[in-house]
Amino acid sequence: MTRISRAASRLALSVAALGLFAACSPEPTDAPVPPAQMETGSIEEEPEDTGDKDRLVFGHPADAAKLDPADVTDGESLLVTWHIYEGLTRYVRGSTEVEEALATSWDASEDGLEWTFTLRDGVTFHDGTAFDADAVVWNFNRWFDAEHPQHFGDWDFSYWEYMFQGYAGDVDDDENPKSFFVSAEAVDSSTVKLTLNRASAPLLQNLAMGNFGFSSPAAVEAAGSAYGTPGGSIIAAGTGPYMVEEWRKDEQVTLLRYDDYWGDAPATERIEFRVIPDGTSRYLALANGELDGMNQVNPEDIEQADSNDDVQIVMEPANNVGYFGFNQASEPWDNIDCRLAVAHAIDKEGVLGLYAGDAEAATQMMPPGLWGYNDSIEDYPYDLDQAQTYLDACLETSTMPDEVVFYVPPVQRFYFPKPKELGELIQASLAGLGINTAIRSPEWGTVWLPDVREGKHDVFLLGWGGDNGDPDNFLCQFFCGGDASFNGDGEGNGLSPDPDLEALLKEAAALSDQDERMAKYEEANQMIHELVPSVPLVHRSPPLLFRSNVNGYVASPIQTVLTSVTKE
Amino acid sequence: MSDVETTPPERDALLPGIADLDAIAPEAARRPPWLDALRRIRRSRLAMAGLLIIGLLGAIALAAPAIASQHPDDNGVWRTTDMRNREQTPSAEHWMGTDQLGRDMLSRMVYAARMSLLIGVVSVSLAIAIGTLLGAVAGFLGGAADMAIMRFMDIMLAFPSILLALAIVVLIGEGLINVMLAVGIISIPTYARIVRASVLGEINREYVTASRALGASGSRILLRHVLPNALAPLIVAGSLGIGSAILDAAGLGFLGLGAQPPLAEWGLMLSDTRQKLFTAPWLVAFPGVAIMLTVLGFNLLGDGLRDVLDPRLRGR
Numbered sequence: 001m002t003r004i005s006r007a008a009s010r011l012a013l014s015v016a017a018l019g020l021f022a023a024c025s026p027e028p029t030d031a032p033v034p035p036a037q038m039e040t041g042s043i044e045e046e047p048e049d050t051g052d053k054d055r056l057v058f059g060h061p062a063d064a065a066k067l068d069p070a071d072v073t074d075g076e077s078l079l080v081t082w083h084i085y086e087g088l089t090r091y092v093r094g095s096t097e098v099e100e101a102l103a104t105s106w107d108a109s110e111d112g113l114e115w116t117f118t119l120r121d122g123v124t125f126h127d128g129t130a131f132d133a134d135a136v137v138w139n140f141n142r143w144f145d146a147e148h149p150q151h152f153g154d155w156d157f158s159y160w161e162y163m164f165q166g167y168a169g170d171v172d173d174d175e176n177p178k179s180f181f182v183s184a185e186a187v188d189s190s191t192v193k194l195t196l197n198r199a200s201a202p203l204l205q206n207l208a209m210g211n212f213g214f215s216s217p218a219a220v221e222a223a224g225s226a227y228g229t230p231g232g233s234i235i236a237a238g239t240g241p242y243m244v245e246e247w248r249k250d251e252q253v254t255l256l257r258y259d260d261y262w263g264d265a266p267a268t269e270r271i272e273f274r275v276i277p278d279g280t281s282r283y284l285a286l287a288n289g290e291l292d293g294m295n296q297v298n299p300e301d302i303e304q305a306d307s308n309d310d311v312q313i314v315m316e317p318a319n320n321v322g323y324f325g326f327n328q329a330s331e332p333w334d335n336i337d338c339r340l341a342v343a344h345a346i347d348k349e350g351v352l353g354l355y356a357g358d359a360e361a362a363t364q365m366m367p368p369g370l371w372g373y374n375d376s377i378e379d380y381p382y383d384l385d386q387a388q389t390y391l392d393a394c395l396e397t398s399t400m401p402d403e404v405v406f407y408v409p410p411v412q413r414f415y416f417p418k419p420k421e422l423g424e425l426i427q428a429s430l431a432g433l434g435i436n437t438a439i440r441s442p443e444w445g446t447v448w449l450p451d452v453r454e455g456k457h458d459v460f461l462l463g464w465g466g467d468n469g470d471p472d473n474f475l476c477q478f479f480c481g482g483d484a485s486f487n488g489d490g491e492g493n494g495l496s497p498d499p500d501l502e503a504l505l506k507e508a509a510a511l512s513d514q515d516e517r518m519a520k521y522e523e524a525n526q527m528i529h530e531l532v533p534s535v536p537l538v539h540r541s542p543p544l545l546f547r548s549n550v551n552g553y554v555a556s557p558i559q560t561v562l563t564s565v566t567k568e
Numbered sequence: 569m570s571d572v573e574t575t576p577p578e579r580d581a582l583l584p585g586i587a588d589l590d591a592i593a594p595e596a597a598r599r600p601p602w603l604d605a606l607r608r609i610r611r612s613r614l615a616m617a618g619l620l621i622i623g624l625l626g627a628i629a630l631a632a633p634a635i636a637s638q639h640p641d642d643n644g645v646w647r648t649t650d651m652r653n654r655e656q657t658p659s660a661e662h663w664m665g666t667d668q669l670g671r672d673m674l675s676r677m678v679y680a681a682r683m684s685l686l687i688g689v690v691s692v693s694l695a696i697a698i699g700t701l702l703g704a705v706a707g708f709l710g711g712a713a714d715m716a717i718m719r720f721m722d723i724m725l726a727f728p729s730i731l732l733a734l735a736i737v738v739l740i741g742e743g744l745i746n747v748m749l750a751v752g753i754i755s756i757p758t759y760a761r762i763v764r765a766s767v768l769g770e771i772n773r774e775y776v777t778a779s780r781a782l783g784a785s786g787s788r789i790l791l792r793h794v795l796p797n798a799l800a801p802l803i804v805a806g807s808l809g810i811g812s813a814i815l816d817a818a819g820l821g822f823l824g825l826g827a828q829p830p831l832a833e834w835g836l837m838l839s840d841t842r843q844k845l846f847t848a849p850w851l852v853a854f855p856g857v858a859i860m861l862t863v864l865g866f867n868l869l870g871d872g873l874r875d876v877l878d879p880r881l882r883g884r
Binding site for chain 2: 299300303347349350351353354410420421423424425427428429431432436437438439441
């Protein structure tokens, strides 16, 4: 977003001197609708929504790219497809744990390589065709096999590749298949067997992801490559509680309640996902009653919403972590005393001052809403004397360079809405200890990320947002040595910051018993806390806004699903 | 104007057309020309207002360590962040309040004044040095050299200047020194054109021909006779140029391509705080007004100087 806003802010510079005059009216009023509002086109077309209980209008910043979840990666597409599609498993509402969805039970073989799923009876797709084992197998083949006639896509089914590690026929340097997925077979019409070539504990978590909801084979074959687009003869056909009624590209998607849905029928007949790109316009539309709910709230508008009685703020549990990391391949960060010194010198409560009350201080490298989070960990206190003691101890054996290279993201991340200020703040804290840092913020995609992955930094600020609600997706991502951001061999190859930690994380990922896994991750979090490979800073919650007459929304760290919502 | 050509070049050099004054104010004509110019500057209210603003600013910049209550480290790091006292409204302790990281706004503002003046002066000096060289060479040599240099200048002028500066900064990287370079480079054509025009205006005058006939070398003619004639318009353009250089540098800082945090620079301070327009307006207003006043000061001075130094405008 920065590129565009930077260009736009050129104009703002010339206006900036006028800030003095604008400042004379400190409280912007909610009442007048800015011209931008007119662009939504909804004012003249439709009356306000007040009183219409069967229609829920939800505003979001960008239209769905595609309503074919297997081929999308963006949150705005998934926001819509969560309502249309279902997979074998689903997340328990409000949590990252998984439960039965289109599979009513499952069974794994002893070695974890064969999974047998029993499918729910009496489920039909929105196009009227039956959901059965053949449909499941067809979908798996479509995702897995890049040569499948219906495996077309602008985004190359990238979440399949990411979560299942490859497509049919992909092999690594040792000629082993990249993907752990081997095949899906229909045992009978309501039983499916998945075969893997190595155990994957997060399988059930992965299958609950919005990307792995099932499409009707008949619908996809009929619509061809137009499936999931407004131009398709059938826009989308899943098994979920809502089906697509109308899609006006870049304006809105209208979903209609699916009457033959197998589960509890949703309370609201229609959900309209309306596109209003500008955050403030979106908020004003909500304040006017034109919208019933919205996501992607500007921090400034949260303060406004807080004082508006017609609007309620819902904080979704955080599914991310922003952290300060050490590159242990560079002196003196291999010395734990130096890392501890920094951990005691960063004022996390102060860091929260950069957020609009929508973040909490982090003690661990994964969010509290995730299973495996260790509630007994107590954070390092902010204590400069203690920090100095650790630093003195460290410098007895290690040398601090005159200038520590400190990589700070040049662009906003969800967990770091103000990266530049955060960098300055931490730089000042470290300067207080006598550690001089030089901030580096080169271009994000082409320089910053490659540099950090290759370990060209000494210390850095970065974060991670979770995908599948599995702790492995956080902890192993960081500390299994996938890249050189925390430790490396000096030639760009990644190393784990600690071999014991890596072993523990890999062991946890190979277990299939949920309770055992949870215990392992709690242990891993304790170990990370003691090793200080990084200082976890914040978890930020995405806020949603609803009109005060909207009830029943269940906040979730991993999905925004409106099926339980009612209007008074 | 016939007497101009017979007037000794020394007298005419700094202020072309000064001989006209003889009829009106004979005493004035006897004073050294720079003193005369100074006297007229002092009479120009515009120029004096500009000078006053700039003088004040310069004094603040020089005395920054005495005025400020907080100071940056030698490497520019402000370790005085205090998140518990962030965005405080102006008070007796913090005359301009505190910024988004709890640092004293007044201290940041006065150190930023140093930065802006430095950027303005350095980049304009750079532009004048290179521009004068190119313009003089083009005008003096003429022919293919003139063609090549001036068409290149035309190409540079064809780009919107801030776009060109952006492109240069992207090419050579962000940072304070690179911004001075970029802003300097984009204003080279202005000065090159001024100098070339002056050179062309003088090079065929009879006194030049005369000194050439007396055996003066090319460089002597250029330095002694021709360039002094370009001085007046250069001074005017330069003082106007400092204003726009400061503005361009602030623009680059605002876009995140100029001075990098934690340096205190007005453009950067604006971009850091622009979202606080409604919640903490002073954070936006102070740097905004400072940029405006500084640019205004240099523009007033430039306009005043032009009124004083340009014979065609004199007496209006």
